[in-house]
Amino acid sequence: MRLRRSMLYVPGNSPSMIQNAHIYGADSILLDLEDSVPLEEKDAARELVRMALSYLNFEDVEVTVRINPLDTAFGVDDLHAVALPMLDAVRLPKASCPEDVKRLSDLLTEIEEENGLERGRIHIHPMIETAVGVENAFLIARASERVDAITIGGQDLTADMGVVKTEEGVELLYPRMRVVMAAKAAGIDALDTVYADVNDAEGLKKEALMVKRLGFTGKAAIHPNQIGVINGVFSPSEEEVEEALRIVKASLLASKEGKGVVVVDGKMVDLPVVKRAKRILMLAGVDFDV
Amino acid sequence: MSKVIRDVRRVLELVGIEDGATISFHHHLRDGDSCLLMIMDAIAEMGVKELVLAPSSLTNAHERLVDYIRDGTISKIYTSGLRGRLGRAISEGIMDTPVVIRSHGGRARAIESGDVNIDVAFVAVSEADEEGNANGLRGRNAFGSLGYALVDVRYAKKVVLITDNLKPFPLDTISIPQYLVDYVLVVDSIGDNSKIATGTTRLTRNPLDLRIAHYSAEVIANSGYLAPNFSFQTGASGAALATAMFVRDRMLEKGIKGNFVLGGITSYMVQMLEEGLFSVAFDVQSFDAAVTSSILKNHNHIEIDASFYANPRNKGCLVNRLDVVVLGAMEIDTDFNVNVLTGFNGVLQGASGGHEDTAFGSKLTVVVAPSFRMRIPTVKDRVSTVVTPGRDVDVFVTERGIAVNPRREELFDRLLKAGLPVMDMHSLKKKVESITGVPSPVTFGDKTVAIVEYRDGSVIDEVKQVA
Amino acid sequence: MPLQVKRIAEAGSLESGDLLVVVAPSEGVSIEVTSSVERQFGDRIRQIVSEVIQSMSVSGVSVKIQDRGALDYVIMARLITALRRSFEDEAA
Numbered sequence: 073m074r075l076r077r078s079m080l081y082v083p084g085n086s087p088s089m090i091q092n093a094h095i096y097g098a099d100s101i102l103l104d105l106e107d108s109v110p111l112e113e114k115d116a117a118r119e120l121v122r123m124a125l126s127y128l129n130f131e132d133v134e135v136t137v138r139i140n141p142l143d144t145a146f147g148v149d150d151l152h153a154v155a156l157p158m159l160d161a162v163r164l165p166k167a168s169c170p171e172d173v174k175r176l177s178d179l180l181t182e183i184e185e186e187n188g189l190e191r192g193r194i195h196i197h198p199m200i201e202t203a204v205g206v207e208n209a210f211l212i213a214r215a216s217e218r219v220d221a222i223t224i225g226g227q228d229l230t231a232d233m234g235v236v237k238t239e240e241g242v243e244l245l246y247p248r249m250r251v252v253m254a255a256k257a258a259g260i261d262a263l264d265t266v267y268a269d270v271n272d273a274e275g276l277k278k279e280a281l282m283v284k285r286l287g288f289t290g291k292a293a294i295h296p297n298q299i300g301v302i303n304g305v306f307s308p309s310e311e312e313v314e315e316a317l318r319i320v321k322a323s324l325l326a327s328k329e330g331k332g333v334v335v336v337d338g339k340m341v342d343l344p345v346v347k348r349a350k351r352i353l354m355l356a357g358v359d360f361d362v
Numbered sequence: 363m364s365k366v367i368r369d370v371r372r373v374l375e376l377v378g379i380e381d382g383a384t385i386s387f388h389h390h391l392r393d394g395d396s397c398l399l400m401i402m403d404a405i406a407e408m409g410v411k412e413l414v415l416a417p418s419s420l421t422n423a424h425e426r427l428v429d430y431i432r433d434g435t436i437s438k439i440y441t442s443g444l445r446g447r448l449g450r451a452i453s454e455g456i457m458d459t460p461v462v463i464r465s466h467g468g469r470a471r472a473i474e475s476g477d478v479n480i481d482v483a484f485v486a487v488s489e490a491d492e493e494g495n496a497n498g499l500r501g502r503n504a505f506g507s508l509g510y511a512l513v514d515v516r517y518a519k520k521v522v523l524i525t526d527n528l529k530p531f532p533l534d535t536i537s538i539p540q541y542l543v544d545y546v547l548v549v550d551s552i553g554d555n556s557k558i559a560t561g562t563t564r565l566t567r568n569p570l571d572l573r574i575a576h577y578s579a580e581v582i583a584n585s586g587y588l589a590p591n592f593s594f595q596t597g598a599s600g601a602a603l604a605t606a607m608f609v610r611d612r613m614l615e616k617g618i619k620g621n622f623v624l625g626g627i628t629s630y631m632v633q634m635l636e637e638g639l640f641s642v643a644f645d646v647q648s649f650d651a652a653v654t655s656s657i658l659k660n661h662n663h664i665e666i667d668a669s670f671y672a673n674p675r676n677k678g679c680l681v682n683r684l685d686v687v688v689l690g691a692m693e694i695d696t697d698f699n700v701n702v703l704t705g706f707n708g709v710l711q712g713a714s715g716g717h718e719d720t721a722f723g724s725k726l727t728v729v730v731a732p733s734f735r736m737r738i739p740t741v742k743d744r745v746s747t748v749v750t751p752g753r754d755v756d757v758f759v760t761e762r763g764i765a766v767n768p769r770r771e772e773l774f775d776r777l778l779k780a781g782l783p784v785m786d787m788h789s790l791k792k793k794v795e796s797i798t799g800v801p802s803p804v805t806f807g808d809k810t811v812a813i814v815e816y817r818d819g820s821v822i823d824e825v826k827q828v829a
Numbered sequence: 830m831p832l833q834v835k836r837i838a839e840a841g842s843l844e845s846g847d848l849l850v851v852v853a854p855s856e857g858v859s860i861e862v863t864s865s866v867e868r869q870f871g872d873r874i875r876q877i878v879s880e881v882i883q884s885m886s887v888s889g890v891s892v893k894i895q896d897r898g899a900l901d902y903v904i905m906a907r908l909i910t911a912l913r914r915s916f917e918d919e920a921a
Contacts, residue, residue: 087903088846091797095761096573115913116840120906127902129796296569300576707868736845736898737866799901801869 074134075099075355076221076261076290077306078299083108084117084137090124093133096296097303100134105150106141106165107228114146118153125158136197138163142175151176155183159194161220166228167198168205170215177216192217197263201225202232206247209254219260223292224251226265239275241282252287264288270295280305308352316349317358323349365546366492366528370404373547377520379405382437383481384414386518388511389442390486390498390647394557395423397486397524400549402430412437416478418469418510418668419443419713423557431456440464440478443703443713444812452811453709455827461710461812463703463749463825466646467672467679467719468817470513474669474676477819483518485511486552487538490523491531494543498648499535499658499665501527503552506648506657507627508537512667515542526551535658537665562629562652566604570732570761574601577782578688578730578759579608584780585757585773587685587726590618594640595625595720596688598649601730601759605688606630613639624671624680625716627663632656635663644680646671646716672719674817681716681723689717691731691758693745696787698752698767700729701745703814706738708804708828710812714749718817721754726773733760733794738801741765741791746804748823749814763790805829834890838914841899841907848899852911855891858882864896877904885912 080098082089084105093101103124109117121137135158139150142164151162164176173196180194196218200206206229213222226244230237237243248264255262264283267276280291280302291302308316323334323346334341367373379385385405387398398417405413411434419442420427428451430436439461444452452461464472472478487508488501498508503526515521515538523538523546566572578601582588594609596602607630613620622642623631629652635643636656643663648654656663672681692712693701700721705711721727731740740760756773758765765787766774777784785793807827816822837853860878862871878892892908899907 086844086847087899088844091846091900092570092761096569116907116910119910119913120903123902123906123909297567297572706866737900738869738898797900799870799873801866802872804868 074220076134076263077355078290078293078302079136079263080293080296080299081108081266084121085109085113087120090120091128094130096299098133098293098296098299099290099303100136101130102136102138102163102292104138105146106138114140118146118150122153122156125154125156128158130158134160136161136163138165138199141166142172142179148179151179152183155180155187155189155194157189161195161197163197163199163223165199165225166201166205167212168202169208170211173198173212173215173219177218180218194218195220197221197223199223199225200247200251201228203229206250209251210257213254213258213260219258221261221263222251222255222258223263224248224265241279248283248286248288256287261289262287264291266292266294267298268294270297273301277301277305306355308356312352313356313358316352316356319346319349320353364492365494365543366548367545368548370400370547370549371408373522373545374401374404374408376545377482377522379408379410379482381410382412382414383410384416384479386480386483386514387417388485388508388514389417389419389421390505390508390510391423391503391553391558393421393423394554395421395486396551396553397484398424399426401484402427402435406430406433406435411435414438414440416440416480418466419715420445420448422446424448428456438462440469442466442469442715444710446711449710453704453825453828455807455809455811457811460810460824463714463812463814465672465714465718465817466510466668466716467674467681468714468815468819469510470667470669470671470673471675471817471819473513473517474673475819480514480518482520482522483511483514484522484524485515485538486524488525488552489527489529489533489535490525490546491529491533491540492546493531493540494523494546495531495533495536495538495540496523496525496543497533497535497537499537499654503527503555503558504651504654505558506654507645507665509646509666509671510668512537513669520544522547524549524552563598563603563650565607565630566600568600571601572604573761574730574732574759575604575608577761577764578605578728579612580780580782581728581757581759581764581777582609582686582726583612584776584782585726586776588612588616588618591621592618592685593622593624593683594620594686595623595684595724597690598626598628600690602688602690603628603630605728605730606634610634610639622683624684625720627653629653632663635660644671672716672723672817674719674722679723681719684720684724686726686728687720687724688728688730689721691729691740693740693742694729694731694755694758695742695745695752696791698755698758698787699745699748700750700752700755701747702749704747704825706804708746708806708826710825714814718750718754721750722817727754727756728759729755729757730759733762733790734798737798739791739794739798741787741794743791747814747825751822758787758790760790763793765790832885832887832912832916834887834912834915835918836915838911840911840914841903843895843897845897846899847903848894848896848907850907850911851893852908852915853891854915855889857889859891860894861892862894862896864894864898866896866898873901874904877901878908881905881908881912885909887912890915
């Protein structure tokens with residue numbers, strides 16, 4: 073179970089940003105070859121990210137790369153260039169139907185075999201940015217074993233919808249909820265879109281809290297200074313951790329004593345609650361192995 | 363006879379500047395100073411030679427001094443720092459006698475003990491009266507504390523104030539009393555206002571510096587020294603100052619009140635003082651306009667002189683009561699020695715400042731820096747110039763790792779337990795070099811161009827000519 | 830089969846941590862580096878450029894680099910990109 077509270081987006085053509093991406097405390101980084109790279113620099117960014125993946129040590133951070141869509145001239149070349157041992161997942165932009173994911177998955181299988189990588193090693197993070205994608209969210213989430221997180225791209229999605237992206241985000245409420253539901257049904261992570269105003273920490277926190285309540289497990293960051301706030305929101309609170317500890321301890325005690333029922337504070341606690349408590353402890357970095 | 367003179371040449375004739383005289387200035391006007399060069403121009407015109415120039419430091423405003431070295435007007439320099447063209451020229455060997463670099467405390471010691479004898483102290487002040495009472499707190503070119511100059515005025519044979527703001531006698535705010543002053547030179551302007559003390563010091567938004575500051579505050583918070591009535595000092599820029607922001611957050615969280623802040627005071631420290639987070643601010647140098655007005659407004663914001671600040675040989679200086687200090691570094695080595703004087707090519711471009719003094723006095727010395735700058739690793743086997751000895755440096759914080767001095771085993775354990783990325787300095791060095799590659803060493807010539815004097819008067823290192 | 834540098838091409842930028850490389854067709858191989866860290870890493874930069882040129886079997890190229898403290902992986906990436914661009918014919 074990987075921690076994915078925050079994911080820092082990094083333009084793929086910027087050496088200084090790439091080599092520092094992993095030091096800011098984000099759980100994941102996304103090296104972008106798509107929207108942040110102009111057409112005439114796609115080749116340069118591809119080679120830079122390839123070299124970065126070959127020579128840099130990103131330590132414990134999850135390394136993902138957003139390739140260009142597979143129906144463009146660049147997409148397939150991107151994939152071949154970046155499928156390296158340091159790569160954990162490929163972000164698939166504008167995923168609209170399960171076939172998009174399947175096609176990527178098959179390509180990855182080919183490439184893994186060519187390069188002697190363990191099959192299935194490279195995960196897929198589909199990005200829902202179109203109305204069709206929203207409608208197909210669950211099918212997309214389940215389209216391949218490789219999919220372990222699904223994310224939403226607010227900017228492109230509102231453009232596809234033909235609406236304005238607002239601060240309160242009422243226009244994105246349904247898409248967000250749909251994507252979250254798909255993620256929960258498929259048993260994977262759900263990552264929310266970026267908050268564009270890098271100087272507004274309050275606004276960021278507000279949005280992060282709201283999407284956490286909806287069920288998102290993490291959020292993208294467009295600037296390192298946003299990571300602290302995002303990690304804070306998506307990390308369990310002290311009270312949540314204390315309660316989770318009590319629940320997990322009780323459940324471990326119960327299984328030790330051969331009892332089937334877990335009781336905490338005089339109340340019966342179901343298995344799903346125990347599972348959630350374990351996840352909270354994992355997010356908080358608390359060891360609960362007896 | 364009136365002390366007020368309005369002609370530079372006249373006042374020089376009155377005090378009598380001879381060949382070989384030692385003259386001093388302060389650097390509180392920073393890059394906006396015009397007084398030093400104005401006096402030097404007049405002295406040079408008089409044909410005086412072989413001066414010993416002993417300012418508290420030299421800034422980018424003083425690059426033109428190179429010409430007065432070349433023509434023999436100046437033969438010796440005692441300073442805390444050198445920058446720009448001047449530093450480069452001296453590194454290239456234009457002086458016959460090496461420059462003597464002293465810390466703020468070391469300079470005060472040298473003046474008070476007679477190692478340095480000032481013939482004439484020229485002191486720019488932003489407000490003065492005709493008897494010679496003066497301050498740096500009022501006037502359109504106000505700059506704050508006169509900390510460095512306050513030592514000079516007590517020990518120099520002659521004292522000449524330079525002001526662009528003459529007020530009727532008596533002033534109601536007096537940092538320099540009239541009985542120490544020989545003349546008051548009135549000029550149109552003591553400097554460029556926009557470069558002296560503008561607005562408030564902005565905290566960095568640079569994510570790398572903020573990350574370093576975050577770690578540095580974590581170190582402090584877990585060191586055991588962030589406790590009620592602790593005292594605190596930081597450098598004035600970048601990651602060092604930003605550390606203050608995170609430390610403040612922790613203080614508010616834990617309800618901790620400190621007793622004093624010290625040093626170069628910025629508006630951020632003033633904010634903490636006014637919030638009641640610290641009881642006193644001791645100010646030897648004021649970094650912006652908000653600080654200057656705080657000295658006037660807040661009785662617990664106290665102007666102190668450099669001796670009170672850091673002289674190791676008086677009856678007790680303030681750095682000895684410091685609990686935590688956060689300092690910068692150009693280079694640090696595997697013995698934790700710090701270089702704040704010469705750049706990666708060996709050129710004189712920094713200053714000793716209060717580094718040695720505070721590192722010695724403070725219970726916890728935290729040095730912060732990026733792990734590499736422009737591909738050059740900050741950690742070396744041996745720094746090119748030792749300014750602060752490793753025994754006084756406890757923790758080195760970078761964005762990629764934290765090294766703890768082996769002398770502080772208990773501190774290492776605390777920080778490790780707190781989940782901080784601590785490691786030994788050799789490992790940190792290796793880690794950085796695995797990213798940047800190992801740099802080829804820079805070679806030097808044989809000529810000594812600067813002597814680095816430690817605060818007690820002993821020689822801690824020498825700077826050689828660049829090859 | 831050795832690849833041909835057909836035209837002048839550049840890659841990279843003058844941003845901190847990057848470098849700007851310009852390759853052009855030329856007699857033999859020439860490498861020119863301008864860097865503020867010349868003393869510390871000048872030789873290393875030139876070495877990497879030689880290695881890349883050799884491994885791509887390029888002959889007849891002049892390489893001009895303006896370095897802003899680029900790490901090894903950046904030098905390689907930018908040079909490879911510039912060379913690939915130079916292999917293309919003008920306009921496409």
